Every structure is written in C-alpha cells, then in structure tokens.
Amino acid sequence: MEEAKKKFLIVVTHGPEDIDRTYAPLFMASIAASMELDTSVFYMIKGPLLLSKSWQEEARKKGDNPFIRFFDLAKENGVKMYVCVQSLKDMCHMREDEIVDGVEIVGGSTLIDLTMEAERSLFF
C-alpha cells in the first residue's frame, strides 16, 4: 500500500484587480504538486473573480495572461481547486453557475478543515 501524500494548501485572496498577486501562488501550487504534495488552492475574498467563466474566456481571448497559464498548469498537475461560497456571493457578487468547471464550491468552514489537514499552508 502506497503511503498517503502530505497535503499542501495555498490560499488566494486577490483577483484581477492585482493580477501580480494571483499567478505566483498558482505557480507555487504546480511546484508543490510536482514535489509529490497533495496540493489544493482555496480562493476567497477577491479570488473567486479569477474563476468567472466570462473573465477567464476574455483573458484567454486576449492571450498571454500569466494567471491563466499557471491555472491551466496547476489543473494539469492535479491541483485541487476550492472556492469560498460566501466570498463568491457576498464579496464578488457572483452566482455559483458563473464559476468555471472543476472547482468545488464550499463554505468558509472548509478553509479551517483544509488548513488543519494540510502539512503547511501558504497565504497570498
């Protein structure tokens, strides 16, 4: 039986208003996943805006968006994605169906669970 991988969490609180603070975390997520860590990213505060279908579509059309590049890389590397439903609705004024596929919509208490389960967490 294989030994369970250690868990690693990265919290993203910024969104398109400060794109420089969004792609380094996703780059770190890919690195962590490549180091055999079971890696998750949790989006909250302004982070959910990065998961908007329409925002991602537009960013992909314009091209050369570093967040999109590292988001796709993280997905390819098996990084799990979670978004805080309270931030999504109350802070970003989005609906759940506006979120791209492959992201689990969870309550704030999941952040506590994820940090308790993770070996280490990074905050951005």
Add this chain to the structure above:
Amino acid sequence: MEEAKKKFLIVVTHGPEDIDRTYAPLFMASIAASMELDTSVFYMIKGPLLLSKSWQEEARKKGDNPFIRFFDLAKENGVKMYVCVQSLKDMCHMREDEIVDGVEIVGGSTLIDLTMEAERSLFF
C-alpha cells in the same frame, strides 16, 4: 478532566483602507471558534485602526458595517483579540487608550508566541 482545545490564530494586517480584507478573517474566526478551536485574532500593520473607539463608534452609527458585524459575532463566540503595540503606535499613530475594551495590547514577540502555540494560523 477536559482535553485542552487546539489553538487557532488569525492575523489581520488590513484596516479601514481595505475593509473587504478585514471581515472575512473575523468571519473565519467565528467559524473556527464554533468548531471548538481556541481562537485568537492578532491585529497588526493597519489592523489596529479597526479597534479605534472613535472609528468603531462612527461605523456603528452609520450601520451595516460588515467588519463590525463579524467583530461582534467573534467576541460573542469567545474569540480572543490581541493588538500589536508597535503597529498601534508607530504605524497607526494611535494611543493605547484609543483602543476598544476587550483587546489585549501586546508586543510583537507575542505574535511569535501565538503562532508557535497555535495548531494553525491564517494570514490576511
């Protein structure tokens, strides 16, 4: 004899200049406390401005301030509050007697102690 609760720390570095970054942490503090974690919030950098008697009074008069709502909820849920005296004085230019009741005024070294004692810490 009851088992000691695990400790959980939340660090708040933003203040009224970016109110969106201040109430999610307080909401998380209430959630952590409701999950039977011995929860503390540590205010530093711009965070002490949120603890100003006059700022809170004005925010309460205006009403519907999300920080105030989650601050009160956290207090009701038994969350402990600490403020960094160096941030308070040197960065926020406040006096100790301008801080609302129920907040312990401590030196920066307390942050190290709190993080060492806490099972996990969140940074905002």
Add this chain to the structure above:
Amino acid sequence: MEEAKKKFLIVVTHGPEDIDRTYAPLFMASIAASMELDTSVFYMIKGPLLLSKSWQEEARKKGDNPFIRFFDLAKENGVKMYVCVQSLKDMCHMREDEIVDGVEIVGGSTLIDLTMEAERSLFF
C-alpha cells in the same frame, strides 16, 4: 551536543510600493531570531525590489527608512535572506547582479522546502 534550533520563516510579498507592509515582517524576523529561532526571510512577488542595490543605496542616502533599519537589524541578528529568482526576473524585471550581497537567489521550489522545514511561517 547542542539541540538544533527550531526554524522560523517569514515571507515578504510587498515592496517599495507599500513600504508599511515590508518593515513589520523584518522587525518580526529580528524578534524571532532573538527568541533563539533559526529565522529566514523569503522575498517574492514585489519583495525583490527591496533588495535592489540602487534602491537600497538611495533609501540609505535619504535616511530614516524603516525597512532599511529593520533589514540591517535582521542581518545583524543572523536572519538568513532568500529571494525568489522567478519573481526577481519575471515580476520585478531585475537582474541577479542587481541584488545586494548576503541574499541567496533561489527557485520557487525553495519556498516549499523552507515552509516544510520551518516550525512556523508568517505571510505578509
């Protein structure tokens, strides 16, 4: 044989654009070092700009820069300094030879290693 010191990590993501968010972390680094913790600071995102030879030179000429004061204090207290090469080049558009002496230039994966080795990490 002496017991190995516990490791402590502080991550700096802001630079001269928000100097208030840069010196509290360095102050905390000195406190941690004085508490017998083997303390490191990791600069990423906008943090590498604080390590620019020309920026530090100018800041020293102008005088009374709190980041410089706490940077020097941290160095005196034996705090180790690391800078993320990807942030340095791709985000701050700097060359490696523009960084002040005494800072180790490392890849992003070093951040994962440092957080895994550290007893605790602070994020600013």
